[in-house]
Amino acid sequence: MNLGELIEEIRGCVIDGDPSVEVSGIEYDSRRVAEGDLFVAVEGYSVDGHNYVGDAVKRGAAAVIVGRDVEVPLEIPKVMVPDTRLALSHIADRYFGYPTRKMDITGVTGTNGKTTTCYLLRSIYRAAGMPVGMLTTVEYVMGDKARRADLTTPESLDLQKIFAGMLESGIKTVAMEVSSHGLALKRVEDVQFANAVFTNISRDHLDFHADMEDYVRSKKMLFSRIRMGGVAVLNCDDPHWTDMASVARVRVVKYGFSEAADVRGIDLRTTLEGTEIELSLRGEAFKMKSHLVGRHNAYNIIASVATAFDSGITLDVIGEGVRKLKRVPGRLEPFMLPGGARGFVDYAHTPDALEKVLGSLREVTPGRLISVFGCGGDRDKGKRPLMGQISARLADFTIVTSDNPRSEDPGAIIADITADLNSGKYRVEPDRRKAIEESLAMAKPGDSVLIAGKGHEGYQVLGKNRVVFDDRKVILDLGGRKV
Numbered sequence: 001m002n003l004g005e006l007i008e009e010i011r012g013c014v015i016d017g018d019p020s021v022e023v024s025g026i027e028y029d030s031r032r033v034a035e036g037d038l039f040v041a042v043e044g045y046s047v048d049g050h051n052y053v054g055d056a057v058k059r060g061a062a063a064v065i066v067g068r069d070v071e072v073p074l075e076i077p078k079v080m081v082p083d084t085r086l087a088l089s090h091i092a093d094r095y096f097g098y099p100t101r102k103m104d105i106t107g108v109t110g111t112n113g114k115t116t117t118c119y120l121l122r123s124i125y126r127a128a129g130m131p132v133g134m135l136t137t138v139e140y141v142m143g144d145k146a147r148r149a150d151l152t153t154p155e156s157l158d159l160q161k162i163f164a165g166m167l168e169s170g171i172k173t174v175a176m177e178v179s180s181h182g183l184a185l186k187r188v189e190d191v192q193f194a195n196a197v198f199t200n201i202s203r204d205h206l207d208f209h210a211d212m213e214d215y216v217r218s219k220k221m222l223f224s225r226i227r228m229g230g231v232a233v234l235n236c237d238d239p240h241w242t243d244m245a246s247v248a249r250v251r252v253v254k255y256g257f258s259e260a261a262d263v264r265g266i267d268l269r270t271t272l273e274g275t276e277i278e279l280s281l282r283g284e285a286f287k288m289k290s291h292l293v294g295r296h297n298a299y300n301i302i303a304s305v306a307t308a309f310d311s312g313i314t315l316d317v318i319g320e321g322v323r324k325l326k327r328v329p330g331r332l333e334p335f336m337l338p339g340g341a342r343g344f345v346d347y348a349h350t351p352d353a354l355e356k357v358l359g360s361l362r363e364v365t366p367g368r369l370i371s372v373f374g375c376g377g378d379r380d381k382g383k384r385p386l387m388g389q390i391s392a393r394l395a396d397f398t399i400v401t402s403d404n405p406r407s408e409d410p411g412a413i414i415a416d417i418t419a420d421l422n423s424g425k426y427r428v429e430p431d432r433r434k435a436i437e438e439s440l441a442m443a444k445p446g447d448s449v450l451i452a453g454k455g456h457e458g459y460q461v462l463g464k465n466r467v468v469f470d471d472r473k474v475i476l477d478l479g480g481r482k483v
Contacts, residue, residue, distance in 0.1 A: 003038065003063050006091050007079055013087070017077025021062050026095055026157055028088055035060035040088045040157075041067065049084070065091075085186040089156035093190035096164040100192040103167060106307060107178040107188070109222050110199025110235070112353045113300045114152075114177040116292065117197060119328045120304035121175035124321030128313050133166045135159075135176035137347075138329045138456045142166050153182025156189065163191075180204075180218040188225070195311070196222050196248075197233045197303050201240040202352030204380075216243055223248040233307045235299060236260050255306040256299070263306035268298050272334075272342055272364050272448070277301060281309060288319050291326045293334065293344070294360030330455025332357055333472065338479035341367070341443035345471045347455025349376065349403070351386040354452055358394035367446030371395035372439045373453045374432070375417055377408030377461075384416035391426075395450070397442065398426040401435035403453045404461035432460065436474045451475070 004019030024036035030052035033039055039056035041049035041064065053070045063077040064070070067084040081087040093100075106121060108114045115136045122141065125132040134141040137152040140162060153176070154162065166174065178196075182188055201216060219240075223232050224247040232248040234241040237256035245252050255263040266285065267278035274291045277298050290301055301322055308318050327333050335343040344361065348354045354373065362369055371391045375384045391398040400417050402410040410430045418428065429435040439449045451471045454460070460469035476482075 001095060003077055006038065006094055009094065010081055010087050010090055012082045014080045015077065019077065021077050023062055026091060028155065028157060030056040030059065033059040033061050036062045038063050038065065040065045040084055042084050042088060086189060089186050089189040092157040092160040096160045099160060099163040099167045103163065103172045103174060104194040105174045105176060105191060106195040106197065107176055107193045107222050108197040108199065109178045109219050111202045111204045111350060112356065113199035116297060116300040116328045116331050117199060117303050118175040118177055120300060120322060120325055121307060123325040124304060124308045124313060124318050125173050127321035127324060128317050130173050131171045133171045133174040137177060142169060143171060152177050152179040153187050156187045159187060178222050180215055183221040184218045192227050193225055194227060194230045195233065195307055196226050197307055198235055198241060198244045199303060200235055200238045202350060204350045216240060220244055220247050226250045231310050233303060235303065253306050253310055255302045263302055265298055265302055268295065270295055270364055279305060286315055288322050290322050293332050293364065294357065295363060296356040296360050334483045335475050335480045336483050337440050337443055337449065339443050340445035341447040341449060343449045343451065343475055343480055345455060346450060346452050348452040351383050351390055354387050355390045357450060357452065358391065361448045361450055362394055365448040367444065368396040370439050370442055370447060370449045371398045372401060372435050372449065372451045374401045374403035375413055376404045377406035377413055381416060384413065385419050388417040388421050392421050392423055396425065399435045399439055400426060400428050401432045402430050406461050407463060432469065433474055436471065437478055440478050
């Protein structure tokens with residue numbers, strides 16, 4: 001494909017050079033440029049691709065796309081565009097043959113519950129005999145093949161390449177998390193969503209978004225991108241559902257426990273073994289069982305039921321899919337601890353998420369509830385004392401430790417968390433392994449231990465170094481076992 005064909009749909013572009021030059025590939029990372037590639041200079045968090053145009057040319061770039069004037073050799077075509085991120089999305093979609101136009105993609109957005117809802121949808125689609133793909137914070141899955149995720153929502157070029165690969169493998173059904181970053185940074189600008197699910201909104205990513213209004217505004221973008229004939233599946237128990245509905249140009253299906261819900265939870269029983277929920281759908285009542293623990297997971301179950309049912313999957317198949325999902329990596333993932341207590345590893349790293357998982361465990365734990373958590377460095381500092389107060393209120397005892405301190409002093413982060421704690425129901429242990437070890441030593445039969453913040457992550461970020469560390473492996477090393 002030549003340069004002119006790739007850019008013909010980009011508005012406001014100005015070409016300096018020969019548009020007939022052939023392009024053999026596309027790259028936005030100059031280190032990966034090969035002979036004949038088109039290099040798109042994208043501005044990132046800390047690195048601006050415009051500073052590496054020269055490197056891309058030295059590596060053999062056939063042409064470059066820039067958002068501001070950059071000097072390149074006269075023989076290299078240069079395309080000036082108003083927005084290089086938008087251009088990258090358009091070009092990637094065209095280069096890979098518009099794959100999502102031929103697929104049924106369900107985007108799931110919200111602060112909490114995205115990953116679990118995607119795993120539930122994948123399990124339901126598999127139960128229905130459908131080849132399915134999944135993109136989450138944990139992993140990217142293509143049928144039976146999986147690899148660890150790099151980003152919750154990949155860059156537009158990588159995303160379109162993944163979709164093209166899925167389509168080539170016969171996969172047309174996909175459940176994917178859509179992050180506020182992915183929306184704000186135009187990574188899904190050219191993805192055609194068949195459906196979209198809204199889980200909930202609470203404080204998160206305020207180190208990236210200017211304020212909560214900006215955060216909500218990013219989430220809304222997904223619901224304006226659903227193609228005609230699709231459906232917006234919205235949690236009507238969250239007040240922000242109306243924000244999502246206001247931009248949706250498709251049919252809205254509401255879910256939750258309130259009377260306003262189209263798919264409504266009417267009875268819920270949750271234990272340490274799992275959840276049983278009775279639902280009402282179009283006036284018909286039916287029950288579902290799940291291995292997932294907690295009241296908050298009931299919402300994820302109802303969301304997946306509403307989405308799958310609307311796509312034509314029968315209730316008995318949906319029930320089978322829900323029942324077959326035994327665990328979601330790092331999402332209230334259960335363990336039996338050596339002393340007979342239950343342990344759970346969860347990704348909860350926001351005040352709302354921590355409150356929900358602790359509240360869910362409080363409801364089903366006959367003994368003491370022990371909480372182990374920290375907060376990430378170089379991220380929203382305002383949530384730290386809030387999370388400390390939540391843990392102090394809902395847990396019987398809290399061990400405050402390190403999460404991913406990054407460039408910050410772990411002691412300073414912990415001081416922020418404990419600033420407003422006056423009770424004697426907590427202890428500080430900056431060494432995360434020791435903190436986990438202490439919590440397991442404290443726990444007795446009937447107790448529950450929540451280790452929160454890192455979930456599926458297999459590393460800890462200390463300064464500029466990423467060291468191997470997995471909460472789940474620590475539990476296993478200390479004598480725990482999976483259940």
